[in-house]
Amino acid sequence: MKAYDKVLAARAGGRPTAASFIEGIFTDFIEMHGDRRYADDPAVIAGIARLNGRPVTVIGIERGATLEERMRRNFGSAHPEGYRKALRQMRLAEKFRRPVVCLVDTSGAACDIGAEERGEGQAIAENLTTMMGLRVPIVSVVIGEGGSGGALALAVADEVWMLENAVYSVISPEGAASILWKDAGAADRASECLKLTAHDLRRMEVVEHVFRERDGWPRVYDNLRAALWKALGHYAGMGEEALLAHRYEKFRKIGRMGEA
Amino acid sequence: MILEKQRGGLSTGRSISKTLFRKPRNALEGGERAAAEAVAPNVPDRLMEACPGCKAMIFADQLAQNAGICPNCGLHHRIGPARRIALIADPGSYHAVNEDFTEPNHLGFPGYDEKLRRARAASGAAEGVATGFARVEGCPCALYVMDPAFMMGSMGTAVGEKITRLFEAATARRLPVVGFTVSGGARMQEGILSLMQMAKTSGAVRRHGDAGLLYIAVLTDPTTGGVTASFAMEADITLAEPGALVAFAGPRVIEQTTHQKLPEGFQRAEFLLEHGFVDLIVDRRSQRATIARLLRLHGEEAWT
Numbered sequence: 001m002k003a004y005d006k007v008l009a010a011r012a013g014g015r016p017t018a019a020s021f022i023e024g025i026f027t028d029f030i031e032m033h034g035d036r037r038y039a040d041d042p043a044v045i046a047g048i049a050r051l052n053g054r055p056v057t058v059i060g061i062e063r064g065a066t067l068e069e070r071m072r073r074n075f076g077s078a079h080p081e082g083y084r085k086a087l088r089q090m091r092l093a094e095k096f097r098r099p100v101v102c103l104v105d106t107s108g109a110a111c112d113i114g115a116e117e118r119g120e121g122q123a124i125a126e127n128l129t130t131m132m133g134l135r136v137p138i139v140s141v142v143i144g145e146g147g148s149g150g151a152l153a154l155a156v157a158d159e160v161w162m163l164e165n166a167v168y169s170v171i172s173p174e175g176a177a178s179i180l181w182k183d184a185g186a187a188d189r190a191s192e193c194l195k196l197t198a199h200d201l202r203r204m205e206v207v208e209h210v211f212r213e214r215d216g217w218p219r220v221y222d223n224l225r226a227a228l229w230k231a232l233g234h235y236a237g238m239g240e241e242a243l244l245a246h247r248y249e250k251f252r253k254i255g256r257m258g259e260a
Numbered sequence: 261m262i263l264e265k266q267r268g269g270l271s272t273g274r275s276i277s278k279t280l281f282r283k284p285r286n287a288l289e290g291g292e293r294a295a296a297e298a299v300a301p302n303v304p305d306r307l308m309e310a311c312p313g314c315k316a317m318i319f320a321d322q323l324a325q326n327a328g329i330c331p332n333c334g335l336h337h338r339i340g341p342a343r344r345i346a347l348i349a350d351p352g353s354y355h356a357v358n359e360d361f362t363e364p365n366h367l368g369f370p371g372y373d374e375k376l377r378r379a380r381a382a383s384g385a386a387e388g389v390a391t392g393f394a395r396v397e398g399c400p401c402a403l404y405v406m407d408p409a410f411m412m413g414s415m416g417t418a419v420g421e422k423i424t425r426l427f428e429a430a431t432a433r434r435l436p437v438v439g440f441t442v443s444g445g446a447r448m449q450e451g452i453l454s455l456m457q458m459a460k461t462s463g464a465v466r467r468h469g470d471a472g473l474l475y476i477a478v479l480t481d482p483t484t485g486g487v488t489a490s491f492a493m494e495a496d497i498t499l500a501e502p503g504a505l506v507a508f509a510g511p512r513v514i515e516q517t518t519h520q521k522l523p524e525g526f527q528r529a530e531f532l533l534e535h536g537f538v539d540l541i542v543d544r545r546s547q548r549a550t551i552a553r554l555l556r557l558h559g560e561e562a563w564t
Contacts, residue, residue, distance in 0.1 A: 109489075109509075111513060111514055111517045111518070112514060113514065113520060113523070113526070116508060116509065116527055119493075119537050120508040121489040121492070121506075122488075122493040122537055125462065125488070125492070128489075129462045129463075129466040129494050132463040132466045133466050148486070149446075149455070149485070149486055149489040149508070152455055152459060155459075156462070169451065169455075170446045170450075170452055170455040170486075171446075171448045193369055194452075195452065196452065200452075206456060248467070251463055252424070252463065252464075254456040254460060255366065255417025255453045255454075256421055
C-alpha cells in the first residue's frame with residue numbers, strides 16, 4: 001500500500017475507534033468524566049479498566065462511529081479540557097500505582113477560537129512534561145491517525161506502538177502539500193515525503209512495535225492484550241528511577257546524528 | 261514622527277511596488293513625489309523601512325537604537341539572536357555553545373537542503389536557535405534565543421537537540437534558563453522527528469524543573485505550533501512582548517477551518533494575559549531589568 005492509501009485507510013469510516021479497542025482488549029471499563037477545570041470533552045474517553053484482571057487507566061481519543069456521534073465528539077479533535085481530563089486520570093493512575101494505556105486516533109487537536117482561548121498549546125505542553133515524569137508505566141498505541149501535537153499529547157510513553165495501517169505525522173499530508181506546493185491535492189506526494197507509515201516510524205525507531213491488521217480485529221485485540229500484559233509487567237518491575245530514565249532516553253536519542 | 265511620514269517616499273526598493281500605483285491616503289504621503297523619489301538612485305538598501313504596524317517610514321538606525329521598537333507606534337519588530345543577546349546579556353558575558361551544530365536531512369525531504377542553505381545565508385547562523393551562557397545584571401544563566409530569520413524559528417532535530425543540551429547543561433551547572441521563543445512551529449521537512457523534539461525538549465525542561473531550577477520564557481512574535489505546545493509554555497514564569505502573536509493553531513488556519521471571524525486582538529500577548537496564560541507583558545526595553553529582578557528573587561536572596 002502506498003503511504004497515502006494508508007492515510008485514507010487510517011481515516012476510513014468502518015475502522016474501529018478507541019471505544020471498540022477498549023471493549024476488545026479490556027474488561028470492566030468504567031468511564032470517568034471531566035477535567036475539573038472547565039468541562040467534559042467528548043473527544044477523549046478515559047477511565048479505569050482491567051487488563052487480564054488487573055486495574056489499568058485507559059485513555060483514548062474517540063472519533064465516534066456514526067456521523068451523529070462524530071459531530072458530538074468533534075471528529076476526535078480534542079479541546080484543552082480533553083487533554084486536561086487525560087492528565088487528571090494519569091495523575092490518579094500515578095497515585096494508585098496503575099499503568100496507563102493511551103489509544104491515539106486524531107487528525108489533530110481542536111482548531112477553533114475556544115481551543116485557543118483555553119490554551120490548547122499549554123494543555124498539550126503540560127501533558128508532555130507530566131508524562132515525562134509520571135512514575136507508572138505508560139504504553140501508547142496509535143490505532144488510526146496520529147495527528148501532530150494533538151496525538152503526541154497522549155504519546156509520551158515507555159513504548160509507542162502502531163497498527164500496520166495507522167499513520168503518525170507532524171502535519172497532515174494535505175496541510176504539508178498546501179504549504180509546500182500550494183496544492184492540497186498533492187497530498188499523495190506529501191505522504192511519501194513525510195514518512196508517516198508505521199513501518200517508516202519503526203525504521204526510524206520512533207515506535208517499538210507494529211501490529212498486523214490482516215488477521216481481523218478480534219485477533220488484533222488479542223495481540224494487543226498479550227503485548228500490553230507483557231510490556232506493562234516488564235516496566236512495572238523496573239523500578240521508578242530506571243523507568244523514568246528509560247522513557248527520557250527513548251525520546252532523548254531521536255534526531256541526534258549531528259556534529260559536535 | 262512627521263519627519264518620517266513626510267519622507268515616506270524616500271524608501272527602500274522593496275516598497276516601490278506597494279506605493280507606485282496607489283493613490284496617497286493623505287497629503288503627507290505625497291504620491292507622485294514618493295514615486296519619483298522611490299526610483300531615485302543612490303539610496304542605500306534598508307536605510308529606512310516601513311513599520312508593519314503603523315506604516316510609517318522609520319530610519320533603520322533609529323529603529324536599531326530603540327531596541328527594534330517602532331518609535332511611532334511601539335510595535336516590537338522581530339529581531340535576531342545577536343541583537344537580542346546584546347539587549348539582555350551583560351556586555352561580553354555571552355558564550356555560545358554548540359554554535360555550529362547541525363543535523364542532516366534525515367528524511368531526504370525534497371528541497372530541504374536548498375531551504376537550509378538559504379536560511380543559513382539569510383540568518384548567518386547554522387541553525388534556528390542560539391544557545392549559550394550569559395550574565396544578566398551579574399546573574400548567571402543559560403540563555404536560548406530563537407531566530408526568526410532561520411525558517412521562522414521552526415523546530416527540527418537540531419533546534420530540539422540544542423535546546424535539550426542547554427537545559428541539561430543548565431541542570432548540571434545548577435543555572436536558571438532564560439529563553440526567547442519565536443517559531444512557526446515544528447519543521448515539517450523533518451517529519452515525525454521534529455514532532456518528537458517536542459517530547460525531547462519537554463523531558464529536559466522537566467528534569468531542570470525537578471532539580472528546583474528556574475525557567476523564564478519570553479514569548480515573542482510569533483510563537484506558534486509545536487513550540488507553543490512544548491517548551492514555550494512550560495516555564496515557571498512566562499513573559500511576553502507587547503502585541504506578540506502566541507498561538508497553537510495560527511489565526512489563518514483557524515479562520516479557514518471554522519469560517520469564523522476572529523475577535524480583535526485574538527491570540528496576541530494581551531489576549532493570553534487576559535486568559536491566564538502569561539504572567540507579565542514586558543516592553544523590550546525593560547526586559548533586562550525585569551529578568552534580572554526575577555533571577556535575583558530566585559537566587560541568593562531566596563529562603564533556604
